[in-house]
Amino acid sequence: MRVSNWSTAMRRTVSFPLKLTRNYRDGQVRHRRALLIVQIVYFAVLGGALLYTGNWPTPDQIGLALFAFAILMARPLAFLRDWAPFVLLILSYEALRGNADGLVANVHIGFPITMDKAMFGGTLPTVWLQDKLWDPNNITWYDYVAAFMHPMHFLVPLAVAFVFWMRSQRLYWRFVASYLLLTYSGFVTYVLYPMAPPWYAGDIGRIPHVDTILGEVLWRNSVSHPLVFVYDHFNPNPVAAMPSLHAAFPVLIFLICLKLNPRWGWPSIFYPLLMDFAVVYMGEHYVTDCIAGTVYGAAAFYICWVLPGQVKAWRTRRVGVEQVAPAGLPEPATAQATVLPPGGSE
Numbered sequence: 001m002r003v004s005n006w007s008t009a010m011r012r013t014v015s016f017p018l019k020l021t022r023n024y025r026d027g028q029v030r031h032r033r034a035l036l037i038v039q040i041v042y043f044a045v046l047g048g049a050l051l052y053t054g055n056w057p058t059p060d061q062i063g064l065a066l067f068a069f070a071i072l073m074a075r076p077l078a079f080l081r082d083w084a085p086f087v088l089l090i091l092s093y094e095a096l097r098g099n100a101d102g103l104v105a106n107v108h109i110g111f112p113i114t115m116d117k118a119m120f121g122g123t124l125p126t127v128w129l130q131d132k133l134w135d136p137n138n139i140t141w142y143d144y145v146a147a148f149m150h151p152m153h154f155l156v157p158l159a160v161a162f163v164f165w166m167r168s169q170r171l172y173w174r175f176v177a178s179y180l181l182l183t184y185s186g187f188v189t190y191v192l193y194p195m196a197p198p199w200y201a202g203d204i205g206r207i208p209h210v211d212t213i214l215g216e217v218l219w220r221n222s223v224s225h226p227l228v229f230v231y232d233h234f235n236p237n238p239v240a241a242m243p244s245l246h247a248a249f250p251v252l253i254f255l256i257c258l259k260l261n262p263r264w265g266w267p268s269i270f271y272p273l274l275m276d277f278a279v280v281y282m283g284e285h286y287v288t289d290c291i292a293g294t295v296y297g298a299a300a301f302y303i304c305w306v307l308p309g310q311v312k313a314w315r316t317r318r319v320g321v322e323q324v325a326p327a328g329l330p331e332p333a334t335a336q337a338t339v340l341p342p343g344g345s346e
Contacts, residue, residue: 107196108193160253182296197241210283247290251294
């Protein structure tokens, strides 16, 4: 009798929080549109706060912020299960890239300079833009916009992944595959072909001086010291310019948005265009880097979002062809009644 009472009490104890969780999730389904607005505001506030306080939004920071939101969504365990490989791979990539300083001895400098000059009549876009727009004594609104775009390199892809994670496991894992493919393709290229950004070439006198606008904007009016966790132990690689992943990720996101919803996807083209302007203007990348990043992003999109559908369609057509009898062959013999003319005989 005591055992029965104890098991009943345990079932009630366990079922109560489960019931609350189910009711909470049901409420989220009913208010999905409002929840999406909350997510957008959440990421906008997060990005603005990081920029205002002078903090660099790193993958570990964003991961913790997303985990906090997953707790509010009553899905913390699912988040830890689904995001663990994604976050660990991104962090491992950053750690490996930070330890690639030995590539400086073999860094390529002249190729992107030659390419940019060839495309723009002997003028380097970074030098021209800074000469026309940059005033170190008067930081303008477009300087803040350009600086804001740079950390979106981390924030926007993870925000998109989070939206997919909440709405569709199929879309989420496809996005993760394309993101990781693009990330590691960039890292392999850094190893095989290390290339310096414009500010590096300016520092060693290969091109006119290039100001590091990003640092000027982020740190000049900083109200706090940078907040970093695991990422504090990683050092950014100064020769990881080719391809520009800052240009590649926006292209990947634009193409995904265009594929999922062509009507609303086209406006997202301003994201890669604005990012390209920002990184070239601030001296972080050449136009050549951005073109290479665009190619990488488009390739990752094709491999993960287009090619599987084409392979599936090809297999379907092949199976259909194999099931159809080859043309020109006689049909199998069947027993047929012999029709005789009236009054005739065989």
